[in-house]
Amino acid sequence: MKYLDEYRDRDTVLKLVDEIHKITKQKWTIMEMCGGQTHSIIRYGIDELIPDKIRLVHGPGCPVCVTPIEMIDKALEITAQPNVIFTSFGDMLRVPGSNGDLFSVKAKGGDVRIVYSPMDAVELAKNNPENDVVFFGVGFETTAPANAMSVVAAKSQELKNFSVLISHVLVPPAIEAILQSEKNEVQGFLAAGHVCTIMGYEEYVPLCETYKVPIVVTGFEPVDLLQGILMTIKQLESGQYKVDNQYTRSVSQQGNDPAQKVLQDVFRVVPRKWRGIGEIPMSGWTLTDKYTNFDAEKKFGVIHTTADEPADCISGDILMGHKRPNECSAFGTRCTPENPFGATMVSAEGACAAYYKYHRFQTELA
Amino acid sequence: MCLGIPGELTEMILDDGLIKTGKMNFGGIVKEVNLSYTPEAKVGDYLIVHVGFAISIIDEKEAMKVFDYLKEIDGLELG
Numbered sequence: 001m002k003y004l005d006e007y008r009d010r011d012t013v014l015k016l017v018d019e020i021h022k023i024t025k026q027k028w029t030i031m032e033m034c035g036g037q038t039h040s041i042i043r044y045g046i047d048e049l050i051p052d053k054i055r056l057v058h059g060p061g062c063p064v065c066v067t068p069i070e071m072i073d074k075a076l077e078i079t080a081q082p083n084v085i086f087t088s089f090g091d092m093l094r095v096p097g098s099n100g101d102l103f104s105v106k107a108k109g110g111d112v113r114i115v116y117s118p119m120d121a122v123e124l125a126k127n128n129p130e131n132d133v134v135f136f137g138v139g140f141e142t143t144a145p146a147n148a149m150s151v152v153a154a155k156s157q158e159l160k161n162f163s164v165l166i167s168h169v170l171v172p173p174a175i176e177a178i179l180q181s182e183k184n185e186v187q188g189f190l191a192a193g194h195v196c197t198i199m200g201y202e203e204y205v206p207l208c209e210t211y212k213v214p215i216v217v218t219g220f221e222p223v224d225l226l227q228g229i230l231m232t233i234k235q236l237e238s239g240q241y242k243v244d245n246q247y248t249r250s251v252s253q254q255g256n257d258p259a260q261k262v263l264q265d266v267f268r269v270v271p272r273k274w275r276g277i278g279e280i281p282m283s284g285w286t287l288t289d290k291y292t293n294f295d296a297e298k299k300f301g302v303i304h305t306t307a308d309e310p311a312d313c314i315s316g317d318i319l320m321g322h323k324r325p326n327e328c329s330a331f332g333t334r335c336t337p338e339n340p341f342g343a344t345m346v347s348a349e350g351a352c353a354a355y356y357k358y359h360r361f362q363t364e365l366a
Numbered sequence: 367m368c369l370g371i372p373g374e375l376t377e378m379i380l381d382d383g384l385i386k387t388g389k390m391n392f393g394g395i396v397k398e399v400n401l402s403y404t405p406e407a408k409v410g411d412y413l414i415v416h417v418g419f420a421i422s423i424i425d426e427k428e429a430m431k432v433f434d435y436l437k438e439i440d441g442l443e444l445g
């Protein structure tokens with residue numbers, strides 16, 4: 001397929017690997033922000049092709065992984081209400097709350113439906129006026145414009161039986177939380193290409209300057225990732241720290257203007273709790289007052305609970321880049337995709353699941 | 367989850383001022399896509415699609431840059 005195959009081409013990959021080997025002199029730790037990038041890196045063995053001196057750690061950019069247990073619990077509570085059709089992207093169904101997951105509700109006959117797009121949930125609401133249709137609006141900046149449009153469409157069609165359970169998170173505050181952590185070892189970031197497709201990359205400039213780290217906007221295919229790594233190492237080896245853009249075929253400096261306009265209308269910034277990490281200030285979005293009638297939390301008056309991961313799960317350290325999955329004592333033994341302890345094992349894009357799927361059981365020797 | 371798939375816009379379907387949609391081909395699989403966020407997209411453009419919405423029009427010239435860069439390196443090494 002055009003725009004996929006050429007970015008997976010073996011010769012191009014090997015040339016880039018060669019370049020990276022040539023220029024890498026010192027030891028560096030780089031974090032890729034997005035779970036899709038993590039998955040590609042492990043799937044194509046990019047971590048094994050690059051020099052040992054470069055340590056790749058995996059960031060918190062998997063919305064399924066960082067959605068707090070409380071949010072899953074709220075979703076479960078809503079599914080228990082009469083006449084509710086609960087809709088969600090498929091990857092949220094297996095994420096455990098403190099008491100079961102959405103998949104088990106569905107198995108027991110609850111009306112939980114997987115949708116491909118939030119607009120499908122709006123259609124369902126239109127076609128089922130006697131039901132309350134709720135959409136689980138999770139995701140980063142990439143997914144937010146689609147979720148926002150569902151609310152705009154519902155409002156313009158005056159749908160009273162559509163609402164969204166919003167758990168949106170934002171990338172730049174997470175990068176800042178990682179950089180502020182005392183345990184931080186990350187020296188350069190591959191920013192998530194599709195997040196920046198929407199938002200542009202101006203908001204990363206102050207982060208580069210304050211923390212003196214290079215941030216390279218990077219795509220998802222092997223050639224993209226290797227070029228992103230190459231651009232990051234070039235900056236690191238020459239003492240530079242600026243925003244660079246590898247993914248120019250999709251990302252412009254200012255991002256997607258029509259999408260940003262809708263986001264500004266529909267969402268406002270709030271603090272959010274990240275699963276495994278804790279609360280990060282101003283790190284999420286919720287609905288603005290204009291759309292408050294579409295807020296499922298208000299509509300169903302769900303309670304606020306708090307819940308924690310099992311004690312021996314180190315997913316918080318993994319999401320912050322302090323540790324890698326095969327450094328967890330439960331990895332692959334007590335904790336597997338069939339019996340996941342933490343969300344990083346549940347989601348296919350979670351770092352633990354990627355390591356498990358591609359058999360990365362060995363921790364490398366320090 | 368932030369997966370975005372490139373495909374070709376083959377046909378415009380609807381444009382009612384608020385919502386704009388078109389038909390896209392992803393390596394043989396045809397799907398209807400919301401074009402509200404890429405209002406200037408034309409038939410024949412390649413777009414990146416995420417959860418049913420086109421989020422960018424792929425810039426053909428930019429897409430070639432990495433390959434040009436590598437050719438340049440090759441040239442230097444051979445020369």
Ligand code: SF4
Nearest residue numbers: 313314328335342352
């Ligand atoms: S392997 Fe399981 S227990 Fe260990 S960090 Fe990952 S999700 Fe948590």
